[in-house]
Amino acid sequence: MTYFPSIPDIKKAAVTIAQVATETPLMQSIRLSKAYGANVLLKREDLHRVRSYKIRGAFNKINSLSEGERAKGIVCASAGNHAQGVAFACNHLKIQGTVYMPSVTPKQKIEQTKMFGGEWVTVVLEGDTFDDSSKSARAFCESNNKTYIHPFDDPKVIEGQGTVGLELLEQFKEPIDYIFVAVGGGGLASGLIGVFKELSPSTKIIGVEPEGAPSMKTSMENNVNTELSKIDKFIDGAAVQKVGDLTFSICKEGLYDMVTVPEGKVCQTILDLYNRDAIVVEPAGALTIAALDGFASEIKDKTVVCILSGSNNDITRTAEIKERALLYGRLKHYFIVRFPQRPGALKEFVAEILGPDDDITHFEYSKKSSRENAPAIVGIELKSPDDLEPLVQRMKANNFYGDYLNDKPDLFQYLV
Incomplete structure (x- = not known):
């Protein structure tokens, strides 16, 4: 392994991120705690101003750029949440940015990206998946001599996401037995591993992917970073064909388990959170709670943290979410x-x-x-x-x- 996030670097990132992001709440879910006989806590990363944790890594990376790199501008590719974090950072730091997004990205995420970026960001819709957009973004970046802001496979991004872990340990002084974290490219999981391996090594970190896009799980099973030929794009915030090389190495060694959840079950979780808890999440944001059933016996009487990674849900998708939930529930x-x-x-x-x-x-x-x-x-x-x-x-x-x-x-x- 050539890189592993360090506590000093993550603490440095926390100071940087404090310029634009406040600490997100850690709240007990009475409903889920009762259902599983555990102390289930929700880390509300959906409550950032860009409505996802992605502002942490994006701002930490872009803020680290030299004056020369800032002057040339930046490029990124994203299915939505990283795009909004980058757009906000560009506007805040007055850096020109070009954001590539898949053409199938929900309209709400596209409009939010444009709103956060204002005059400092240009949005380009390209390809059907994040991976398609990423290839186009990299080509544009190289031909125009700009800096590429990777959504997950970058030390500064990983360290920025790792600040979630520092906050958790500050907010909850007692031992945390389990953390459930959504995995798309693996940046957030990698940052958490960097924190907990040193400061709370007994905490078990469980990664959760959509069943239709099991890129990290497949790679861990193959013991090599593996690109999937086809994925289900419905859970757009966690649907990538290939995870990062850095994040794969970190997650392979640091995750306690890596599991998948059917898209239909995620949809039912979204509806339950909305109807029973008045919490709005996007599909990727519901992954961690949807995974609890599979660990019901193991987490009993334990302290469990589920990270709600984002709430950029488009209301026009409600009918499809309900349909998928009903189909899953037979x-x-x-x-x-x-x-x-x-x-x-x-x-x-x-x-x-x-x-x-x-x-x-x-x-x-x-x-x-x-x-x-x-x-x-x-x-x-x-x-x-x-x-x-x-x-x-x-x-x-x-x-x-x-x-x-x-x-x-x-x-x-x-x-x-």
């Missing part, structure tokens, strides 16, 4: 239903096939006059997963059943 099901071409067939389906608590949420009918049965794509929301099998049996017994789409992902995505 409460939303899609079928091809074959309706007999006779009057009253739909009425019969609603009255006699659907259960008393079943609800049709999607209906797309295609009548073919030359066929005895006309197919329709029907989405049905159930009250309980146990209601599915009786529903299917009633459909088959009455000749309405055509096909079940949930377990056919290619067909499902095409039709629904």
Whole structure:
């Protein structure tokens, strides 16, 4: 290992960051503490002015640049949160910056980046993933002799993120047994490892990734930093095809465990946090809480910190979040239903096939006059997963059943 974050450097970063970022709260979650029989604390990194911890590393790095580097300007690539941290730093330090973001970045994150950067930042939308944007940003950076501000694989960025760990130890004087941290590129996890390895080596740090973008977990299993050929981009704040070389080396040695969580479970966690705790988080911000179920027996009677990494959620994504949560919970099901071409067939389906608590949420009918049965794509929301099998049996017994789409992902995505 050629680099490991040191306590003196992280403490120096804390002094630098104090110019623009206040200490974020550490709050007990009564609901989660009761649910898991543990002392569950939430580190509210979602409450920064840019609504994520990324301001720490971005500002620490950019503030370290020489006058010559500042004059030439900087470039970065980001799925959203690092972009906002960089934009804020550019505006605060009066440095020209060019921010590359994937074309699929939620509109809210793009607008926030422009707002924080003002006249000092130009936003360029390029590619479908962070990795696509990063390649374009690096090419632009090299051809224009500017400084690239990496979102995670940079010592100054890692040290900036490590200040979260210093705050935790100041805020909670008793031993912390477990820390759950979201992993995208691994910068925050690496910074935490730097702090806790020296100051609280008994603390177990658990990294959490989306199931559809397991770049760190795959790399640790392969014992080599591995680029994924394809990822699910839904949890954009933690979806990278390849983690950093520095962060991989640090996390490989310093993480107690590295786990993944299904995107649908993350969506249900987002809804629970909003409806039950009045906390708004983005998908990456909910990863750590979504992972607690897998450690329920291990964390009982322990002190657990979940880092809520960000709250840059776009309200236009709410419908998709709810849909993914229902699909994960096996409460939303899609079928091809074959309706007999006779009057009253739909009425019969609603009255006699659907259960008393079943609800049709999607209906797309295609009548073919030359066929005895006309197919329709029907989405049905159930009250309980146990209601599915009786529903299917009633459909088959009455000749309405055509096909079940949930377990056919290619067909499902095409039709629904």
